[in-house]
Amino acid sequence: MNDTPTPAGYTPFPAAGNISDQEREDLRRHGILLTSLEELYGWGRSNSIWPLQFGLACCAIEMIAAATARFDIARFGAEIFRPSPRQADLMIVSGTVTKKMAPQVVRLWNQMPEPKYCIAMGACAISGGPFKQGYNVLKGIDRFIPVDIYIPGCPPRPEALLHGLTQLQEKIRAERVSGPQAARHLQPDAASEFPVPDYGAHDLQPPSNPKLFTAHVLPRKA
């Protein structure tokens, strides 16, 4: 799910500093914790992801279930659902995004401060799902905002959402503070806000953001 390319010679998390993982594990076993600021930063951020409190369809019910005592998303530090985009780190697009709703979703995304992450939860948010061939459902929220984690399912169970969340935590911990592997929000040229589509006479205008979404070319059998 983490699609950042790994350059040659680069060791992913948790190597930090000049000692090997093995040596650090040995030290840990002896009660000595070594860390880097970068690692501490990632650890802290990844364990207090505050999701935006909004749901779009039946996937939202599973998201709510994930927050209840049985599944308890609080174990992963993401239990504080914020009712304001200004205070949220994570947008869980939980459910069918209709074309009428899409501009509002993009606007909420634009209102979230960096660093921010997006989970597309369920078949509808990924691709339109069972409504893919309809006239009124957006065929995937990745046409308008960048998605970090895709969780398939219709709807995904709370365990799947928790799995997606832990995947996102790994992704956050792997982000660097500087250099080519720097987190998106630390790169000065990376976009943070995306154009909100307009309501057109027949469809959204534009129907997708060409900077984010390019249709895959499928080979056609002759």
Next chain:
Amino acid sequence: METLEQIRDRLLARFPAAKVELVTNPGTAAEHSLLLDAVFAPEVARFLRDDPALRLDYCSNVSGVDWPEKEIIDTVKKSVPDPAGGPAKVVEEKTKRIQPGYLEAVYHLYSMTLKHGPVVLRLRTGNRTDQVTLPSLTPVWRAADFQEREVFDLYGIIFSGHPDLRRILMWDEFKDHPMRKDYVSPDDFEWEPTPHGDVHERAKAHYPAPPPAATPTPEAKP
């Protein structure tokens, strides 16, 4: 409850200028309906609601139906006498006629006080293009408000006398009426992972035919 024929006869006696027709349903449900004259519909509706024997005080449902222009072939068997004096020949004569299209609003009425129903009313527009105005029955049954708006949104029937006739599902700038038979949905079929049937036909336009010698490499979704 009275039969539909009795209701029709009473309506015709009460409103001599109105046209009330019985439309039979040949299916097993046999849910027959009354086709009303659009001009007299509000008066007839008010009568049905207030008549002490009927008391149809609850409009449970308003639906739209699109009947596109239909070509009907009538076959008439004729016996043609043989000029040579032999037995008469039976010849089939086929005549084509065009049944003009129209839009229909269907109301399902029940009585809460007398516990009976349903009585089904139909209203038909003159055609599907410029004579699409029907009288609104929302002043008679408040419950018809949102459903008439939905019929207006998806079928394009204009209900005159409706207190708040706006689109309810699609956005205000939207021009089409998606539930009409001749509606053409926006062509966003550029990426269909497993197209088949009609979807395949529409998606084909977006997929270039493979170059003669190249081997296709399917891309992975990032």
